[in-house]
Structures are given as structure tokens and as C-alpha cells.
Amino acid sequence: MNAGSDATRRGGFVRGLALGLLAGLLVAVAITAVASLLEEEPTASEQALELIEANYFRDVDPGDLEGASVRGMVGELRRRYDDRFSHYFGPKAVQELDDATSGEFSGVGLTVTEVKRGLRVADVIPDAPAEEAGIERGDVVVRVDGQSIAGEPADVAAAKIKGPPGTEVELRVIPVTGGAPRDLSVSRADVRVPAVDGELVRAGPGKGGPRVAYVRFATFSEGAHGELRETIERLYREGAEGLLLDLRGNGGGLLNEAVLSAGAFVEDGVVVSTEARASGQQDFQAQGEAIEAKPTVVLINRDTASAAEILAAALDDYGLATLVGTRTYGKNTVQEKLSLPSGGALNLTIGEYVTSEGTSLAGDGLRPAVEARDDPATRPDEGREAGLAELESLLEGG
Numbered sequence: 001m002n003a004g005s006d007a008t009r010r011g012g013f014v015r016g017l018a019l020g021l022l023a024g025l026l027v028a029v030a031i032t033a034v035a036s037l038l039e040e041e042p043t044a045s046e047q048a049l050e051l052i053e054a055n056y057f058r059d060v061d062p063g064d065l066e067g068a069s070v071r072g073m074v075g076e077l078r079r080r081y082d083d084r085f086s087h088y089f090g091p092k093a094v095q096e097l098d099d100a101t102s103g104e105f106s107g108v109g110l111t112v113t114e115v116k117r118g119l120r121v122a123d124v125i126p127d128a129p130a131e132e133a134g135i136e137r138g139d140v141v142v143r144v145d146g147q148s149i150a151g152e153p154a155d156v157a158a159a160k161i162k163g164p165p166g167t168e169v170e171l172r173v174i175p176v177t178g179g180a181p182r183d184l185s186v187s188r189a190d191v192r193v194p195a196v197d198g199e200l201v202r203a204g205p206g207k208g209g210p211r212v213a214y215v216r217f218a219t220f221s222e223g224a225h226g227e228l229r230e231t232i233e234r235l236y237r238e239g240a241e242g243l244l245l246d247l248r249g250n251g252g253g254l255l256n257e258a259v260l261s262a263g264a265f266v267e268d269g270v271v272v273s274t275e276a277r278a279s280g281q282q283d284f285q286a287q288g289e290a291i292e293a294k295p296t297v298v299l300i301n302r303d304t305a306s307a308a309e310i311l312a313a314a315l316d317d318y319g320l321a322t323l324v325g326t327r328t329y330g331k332n333t334v335q336e337k338l339s340l341p342s343g344g345a346l347n348l349t350i351g352e353y354v355t356s357e358g359t360s361l362a363g364d365g366l367r368p369a370v371e372a373r374d375d376p377a378t379r380p381d382e383g384r385e386a387g388l389a390e391l392e393s394l395l396e397g398g
Contacts, residue, residue, distance in 0.1 A: 045069050063342060074346065083349050084114070085335050087153045091343035107162040108169065108186045110135065111193065111218060113251050113303045113329065114154035117174070118142040122249030122303035123218060125191060133186045137249070138176030138376040145170050154251070155347065163188050177377045195224035198231040200240055204392035205385070212391055213240035214384075217261075220253030220307040225260035232264065233291055242295040242395050244387050245315075248325060248374075252306025255284075255334060262314040263288040265296075265321075269356060271314045274334050276351030286314075295394035296321040297387045300368060305329035312366055313355040322394065323368040324387045330365030 042050070049065055070088045077086055109128020112119040119141045124131045141161070142150065149157040161169055171184045198215040202208070213235035217228055232243060252258070255272075262271040266286035273283045298312050298321045309328050315321035334353055338346045354360050372386030 066342060067344060070340070070344070070346070074348075077349075083333070084153065085331075085333055085347070086349045087156055087347055089155075089159075089345045089347060093156070093159045094337075094339075094343065094345045106165050106188055106190050107158075108133070108135075108171075108188060109191045110141075110158075110161070111249055111251060112141070112154060112158055113249075113305060114152075114157070115140060116150060118149045118152075119154060119157050120303065121176075122251060125193060128191050129186050129189050133184050135171075135173060135184070135186075136176060136376060140174045140176075141171050142174055142181065143170075143172035165189050193219055193221065195219050195221050196227040196231045198235050200235055200238055201244075201388065203242065203244075203388045203395060205389060209388075209392050210241045210395050211239050212242040212244055212388070212395075214244045214246065214388075216246045217308075217311075218250055220250070220257040220261070222254065222257070224253070224257050225264065228261050229264045229291060236292060236294070240294075242297075242391050244297050244299065244384070244391055245321070246299045246384070246387075247304045247308045247312055248299050248301040248383065249303045250305070250308035251303060251329075252308050252331070255307060255310075258307035258310040259284045260287060261311050262286055264291050265293075265315055266290060266318055269318065271356060272310045272353050273356075273358070274351045274353045276334070278350065293320065295391060297391045297394070298323050299383055299387045300325040300328050300366060301374070301383065302326055302329060302365075304366075306331045309361055309366055310353070310355070313359070313361070316366065317356045322370065322390055323366060324370040324372050324390050325368045325383050326371065326373050327367050328361070328365035330361050330363045332360045332362040 049062065049069070052060060052065060053062060067088065067090055074086055074088045077083055108130040109125035110121050110130045111123040111125070113122050117140050121135060121137055121139045121141065123137055124135055142148065144157065144160040147160070149160065161171070163169060165188055167188050168185050169188060171186055172181050173184060174181050196215060196217055198213055200211050201214045203210050203212045213232060215228070215231055215235070217224070259271045263286040267290045268286055270283045271286050273281060275281050296315065298315055300312055300323055304312065305328065309331065312323060312328065316323055332352050332354070333349045334351045335347050336350045338348055340346065352360070370386060370390050372383045374381050374383035
């Protein structure tokens with residue numbers, strides 16, 4: 001009886017031990033399988049980077065290779081979707097981009113827009129090195145330090161012009177007036193782009209017209225909406241009966257600044273709507289209290305783009321201003337700066353926008369109610385004169 005029980009117990013123990021070992025083995029196999037599933041297979045780019053680092057006949061900087069890989073991906077997006085505005089910035093260029101949107105940077109004092117040949121000068125900042133070098137509005141910069149910038153995104157090409165104060169940059173410039181290209185050596189300096197500048201002027205062709213506010217709005221940098229509101233309100237207090245808002249050469253900037261700037265005029269309602277694959281549709285409403293409504297004319301031209309088009313379109317859609325000048329640039333996409341762990345960033349097109357009336361500006365841009373073109377070769381500003389004449393007509397009720 002005892003011997004049989006002992007044998008039975010030994011058999012049970014052996015069977016239990018075997019089952020326990022088997023269960024442990026199965027658990028170990030399961031854990032190994034799960035671990036292998038959790039280990040992600042290296043991408044082709046990661047594999048190529050590893051092989052190049054290990055086997056290339058020169059020492060290479062992994063950061064440079066990673067940047068080139070990202071540029072390749074962005075380049076494919078640009079080609080496949082005809083996207084002129086997405087691009088990659090290295091760490092140094094990221095700082096230059098941040099400086100540009102803050103309104104302060106080290107450069108030669110130009111605002112520019114992208115054209116096929118390079119950068120067209122939208123405006124020259126007074127007393128900056130570019131003005132001293134004789135560069136004029138409408139000139140086209142085609143080479144920087146001996147390298148062609150044809151076909152490059154405006155931000156990338158403009159970053160090449162920027163650099164430490166006191167250093168020289170070589171520019172090849174095609175004059176707006178025609179003639180042979182000029183090679184200029186221009187010294188860089190710390191430059192402050194004034195977002196807003198305003199003065200009291202007389203409307204109409206003579207000196208006896210009503211006093212109006214002439215406000216030049218150059219860029220939608222941080223805080224620009226506040227400068228715009230303060231300048232207009234100051235000139236209204238000084239007796240301005242109307243407003244000539246000059247958006248010529250304004251290539252845009254920050255979307256939120258465009259919305260906030262529109263809030264200085266639009267009492268309530270949608271300023272602009274965006275449609276993005278990641279976040280869906282978003283309506284941006286006018287914010288804040290609108291300033292006193294007075295007859296307003298907005299000057300536009302082919303270098304009025306992006307955020308400046310949003311503001312001009314809002315004033316036009318709500319019947320708050322008359323557009324005078326030439327057709328605008330026609331940009332309808334929204335970009336967002338997405339930081340990378342390497343210190344670089346993607347300036348990536350994330351969506352498209354339409355005006356408050358649901359109109360896309362892609363390609364066609366905004367068309368003015370009154371056509372007026374300034375000739376840079378002449379001393380008078382024909383566009384401004386046409387705007388003042390239209391404003392005088394509005395004030396007279398014509």
C-alpha cells in the first residue's frame with residue numbers, strides 16, 4: 001500500500017515536472033516570438049545609412065546623410081504633387097527661418113518672392129545694405145556666391161543671402177529696367193523689418209484732398225497685427241478720413257497673424273478656412289473688436305501672397321475695401337514647421353485654404369477692382385496714386 005502510493009507520487013511528480021518544463025518552454029518560445037514581432041525591421045534608408053557608414057571609402061557625417069535623405073523625400077513630394085512650398089531645413093537654416101518670422105535677421109535688407117530665375121525683389125528696406133548697393137524693387141537675384149538659385153524655394157534661396165553681420169555676399173542681379181546682369185558685393189548687417197509703417201497723406205491728385213492714412217504692411221511676423229491696429233488707430237485719431245492699406249510686396253508670414261489682422265476690420269465671421277488631411281476642416285473666425293469702419297482701399301500686386309492674400313480677400317469679401325493694383329500671387333496652401341530630432345525641420349504643406357466665400361486662390365490669385373501698375377523705372381508710384389484717387393472717390397461718395 002505504501003510502496004504503491006510512493007510510486008504513484010513519483011510518477012505524478014515526474015509528469016508534473018515534464019508538463020512544467022513544457023509549459024515553461026512554450027512560454028519562452030512565446031516570449032521570443034512576441035519580442036521578434038516587437039523588433040521593427042530597419043527601413044531601407046536606415047540599412048543604407050548603416051552600410052555607407054561602415055563601408056564607404058571616405059569618412060561621412062551621418063547627420064549630413066540623414067539630411068540628404070530627408071531632402072530626397074521632400075523633393076519627391078514636390079515633384080509628385082507640384083508642391084513648391086514644402087522643403088527641408090538643416091539646423092542652421094531653422095534658426096534663420098525663426099529669425100525671419102520674428103522680423104529680425106542678419107542679411108542685406110530685402111523682401112523677396114520666388115520666381116523661376118531666382119528671387120524677385122518685392123521691397124528694399126530703407127537704409128539697409130541692399131539699398132546702398134543700388135538694388136531696386138523688381139530686380140531679380142539669380143546667383144548667390146557664384147551659385148545659381150534658379151528653381152530653389154524662396155526660403156532656401158533667401159537663407160543663402162543671410163549670414164553673420166559684417167560678412168560679404170556676392171549677388172548677381174538682373175535689373176528690372178533691363179540691361180546686363182550686375183555682380184554686386186554686399187555687406188550683411190543686422191536688419192529689422194518694420195512690419196508696419198504709416199503716415200497721413202492727401203487723397204486725390206492735388207494737395208487739397210482729404211487727409212487719409214497711408215499704411216504700408218510689409219510682413220506678417222509675430223505681433224504684426226498689433227502694430228497694424230495701433231498704427232491705424234493713431235492715424236485715425238490724427239484726423240485720417242480713410243485708409244490706403246498697401247500690401248504690395250507682402251509675401252505673407254504667419255497664418256494666425258493674418259487672422260488677427262483681419263479681426264481689426266471684420267467684426268465677426270469666418271476669415272479663412274483650411275482643409276487638412278490630418279486635422280480636417282477648420283474655420284478661422286475674426287477675433288477682437290474691429291476698429292472704426294472708414295472708406296478703405298487695399299493696394300495689391302503680384303508679390304502680394306499667402307497671409308497677405310488672406311487679409312485682402314477677407315476685406316474684399318466683406319465689402320470693407322476696394323482692391324487696387326494687379327493680380328496677386330495665388331498661393332492657397334498652408335505650411336507648418338515640424339521639428340526633427342536632428343535639429344532640422346520640415347516646412348511641410350499640411351493643407352489648403354479657401355477665402356471666407358469658399359474661393360481658392362490657387363494660380364489665379366485675387367484680381368483688383370481697379371487695375372493699376374507701378375513702373376519701377378519712373379519716380380512716381382503709379383499704383384499708390386491710383387489708390388489715393390480711388391480713395392478720394394469713395395470719400396466723395398462716387
